[in-house]
Amino acid sequence: MVIATRRFEFSAAHRYWRDDWSAAENERVFGPYTSPYGHGHNYTLDVSITGQLDERTGMVMNMTELKAIVNEVLEEFDHKHLNFDTPYFRDQVPTTENFIRVLWRLIAARLPAHARLAHLRLYEQPDLWADYDGVGETQFSRLYTFASAHRLHAPALNDEENREIYGKCNNPNGHGHNYTLEVTVQGEIDPATGMLVDMAWLDQTVHSVIDPLHLHHLDNEIAAFADRPSTAENIIVYLWNELAPRLEGRLALLRLWETRKNIFSYAGPASVPA
Ligand SMILES: [Zn+2]
Ligand SMILES: [Zn+2]
Known part of the structure; x- marks a missing residue:
């Protein structure tokens, strides 16, 4: 069709x-x-x-x-x-x-x-x-942004392999992005408020996860990236794992723009790619 x-x-x-x-x-x-x-x-x-x-x-x-x-x-x-x-x-x-x-x-x-x-x-x-x-069910989506520095460097690879695989993203002093995170929640609409989730609660919950990343260095300051490379793939899985329990079963999809040209989607570990 x-x-x-x-x-x-x-x-x-x-x-x-x-x-x-x-x-x-x-x-x-x-x-x-x-x-x-x-x-x-x-x-x-x-x-x-x-x-x-x-x-x-x-x-x-x-x-x-x-x-x-x-x-x-x-x-x-x-x-x-x-x-x-x-x-x-x-x-x-x-x-x-x-x-x-x-x-x-x-x-x-x-x-x-x-x-x-x-x-x-x-x-x-x-x-x-x-x-x-x-x-x-109806879905509701909202965009959030955070600005972080990072460096692509995998502890499982030696320095030469890291340079070869990640190229300029392996720069020892790091670089950074304005990340845009699209958060999609899904569920029944509350007939009293007309809302799928309370927007203030959604904002607060998402900010509780992204604010620690905002204006920080992912590899140097966030424990989750101390031993795994801060690729957008690993970041989106990290964000899902942090957000899904806090959003109490409502989280349906995350989409992460690392730049305007690199976009990643994740609907949780159980999701089957379309
Ligand atoms: Zn980067
Ligand atoms: Zn309005």
Whole structure:
């Protein structure tokens, strides 16, 4: 099956607030997102469809047709306030996790019989998004960064072998990277908060793992890399092992950018490569 994806952009305001909670309870759970005036985002929506290829046109579905269908759906949200101008968030908080399910229902219902909605990804901002495929659990992802020095040098190899294998990465005085870590969690959405995980808790948990690496030298200052090379592969496994238990079974995927060109993915020891 071929999957075709089209990207859409729209802008909307929203506010996290439950009328049936006290102001203090709203503040405690939603923090700065409770501002009575609302705040806003440039949302990006990736719509993926699949289906039998039309033999004559060679397409799953005419992109112009898809564009018209999705734009009709998005018209209801674009340059609007999600809480007040749409009927979908009267009894649920307009979180990315809830919003993506609303969009799924609206888009799936409008597609012609020969096409099927395969996947939606909704970015609330470039470093925060949700994924939904209509049947499984919702996924929520967020990007974090840390800046560390390191040196690729394996204790199991002699100096000459290290120089040969790692080249300039073996420089004795080290070098460094702005690492970007993508953390994807998965699970049931809490119907009260509309969130898959409490964002403050997620941030705190991830920072408890990456802050000790940030602005430090991995090999010289982090015990885990004292006797194994600080390759991105070893770093991502280390991050998984530290994060998975703290995220209480919610961690679904890690992705680590060592540079903009070197990207590594890991879904835990039990995962089978796709
Ligand atoms: Zn927001
Ligand atoms: Zn490096």
